[in-house]
Amino acid sequence: MIQPPVHTVSLAGLGSGLTQLPPLSLYLHFPWCVRKCPYCDFNSHEARNGFDEAGYVDALLADLEQALPAVWGRPVTTVFMGGGTPSLFSPAAMDRLLAGIRARIRLHPDAEITMEANPGTFEFEKFRGFREAGINRLSIGVQSFAPHHLRALGRIHDGNEARRAIEIALTHFDNVNVDLMYALPGQTLAEALDDVSVALGMGVTHLSAYHLTIEPNTLFAVRTPANLPDDDLSADMQEALEACLAEAGFEHYETSAFARPGHRARHNLNYWTFGDYLGLGAGAHGKISAHDGIVREMREKQPTAYLAGIAAGSAIQSRHKVGRKDLPFEFMMNALRLTEGVPLALFTERTGLPPSVLQAPLQRAEQAGLIEPHPTMLRPTLAGQRFLNDLLTLFLNEGD
Structure with a gap:
């Protein structure tokens, strides 16, 4: 897969510990689903x-316009449509949304554009239209192929619908x-491995x-x-799935993510490397x-x-500046999910703090x-990796 160049914006002379801005992603939240799952x-x-x-769709575009001053001139390298169930929306709506985004911001021509989708018949019949709208990566929430496990999870699709959705998705999407x-509940080791084997046998490029x-x-x-x-x-299930x-x-490049070579999720990698993301839509979170x-x-x-809120001029419920004491923990909470780790220099590049603040927690x-x-x-x-929470607690309040 061709990777887009990393675009950075210099902050030299602006009095910040940051010397350049990280890559910018766009997250769009779609809050509706057919039925709320119990988990x-x-x-x-x-x-x-x-x-x-x-x-x-009008509200999302208005939200983007209201947020433009905070990201003006910065190119967007990835887009992720999450939910809820974005695939409840029509391909025509997604086409209009993406056209509106391109008219307002600098969307990289090779941007990864992901949409979450459910395997229900109503959604997978629209997959071709989503691809034609410009979405180039699909993430399908299967959870399991076993009927009794799907019922226990409150899912509205069955195993056959899940298989059919993957088949149709792979005819329109390379990723x-x-x-x-x-x-x-009640799952055996063999059943957990069977779910993975089914997905692998169908030729998916990425598995979470x-x-x-x-x-x-x-x-x-x-x-x-x-x-x-x-x-x-x-633990046996986790180790067997990984093997x-x-x-x-x-x-196995991230705690819960596995990819064929060249198919790592670029949007998620921007999260894990403490990149920026503008979150639009009901309940969306952002980091700028x-x-x-x-x-x-x-x-x-x-x-x-x-x-x-959008109609009144802003739908932001809360906004706060991340304090120096919190930056080491926030950086590590993301970066240490990557099994290969990150360069130590990235810590200073993305937080503006010297690496010396990490000396004591790293020793521990x-x-x-x-x-x-x-x-x-x-x-x-x-x-x-196995005890990530224990590792992360060592970096709390270490930014002074």
Whole structure:
């Protein structure tokens, strides 16, 4: 895959610790879905009475216009449409949205443009239209191919629909990701491996494998399913999945992500290397670097509040500057998800802080066997990958 050149904007002379701005991505959130899954803690809302497709596209474009001063002149290298279920929208709506984006910002001609999609019949019949609209990467939320596991997860598709969706996607897209979950209620090691084998056999180029986690404010948190695999079985599943994917030639480049050579998710890589992203849409989060520091912001979560905010001139619910004490943790929370690590120099480039602020926590991490001793790289050990939260806590409040 041809990688676009890295575009940077100089900050020399502006009085910031940053010397240049990182690459910029665009995230677009689509908050509606057919039915809320019991494990889902994302900002998604059941579309019981439908939704105003054209009105929401108008709002996204207005949101972009309102945000332009913060990113003026910066090229966008990747776009990600997440949800909710973006594939509930029509290809015509996506075409109008992308045309509007191109008219307002500098979208790189080789930009990776990803859309999340469900495997339901209603959605996969539109895949060709999405490709014609300019979307060039599809991420399909399969989770499992086994009917009983899909029922336990509250999914509205079945295994046959999932297989058919992948087949159709691969006829229109060169780059297709499949999301799978493991450690499901009552799941055996063989069943977890079977899900991966099915996806591999169909020829997907990227696979994301997530451990089922019981998140607060979800239905599973209120009624936790029985027969969840214990920690030992869950660990066995993780190791077996990693071995199976490695044997198939997939690179394990991020905690939960595996890719055939040349098919790593460029949008997600920008997250993990502490790049910038403008988040538009209900509940979208963003991270924007400027001459005076790094700002995080979030849009209104409820679709009605978001639309009202856009009409009033801004739908930003919260905005705050990331403090020096928080920067090491925030950087590491992203970068240490990459199994190959990142250059130590990237820490200073993306935070404006000297590497000396990392000296004490790095020594503790090395002594604990969680990070590899290296003069120029920040790379987690296998134990650091397995116990990432323990590793990250060592970097809290280390920015002074």
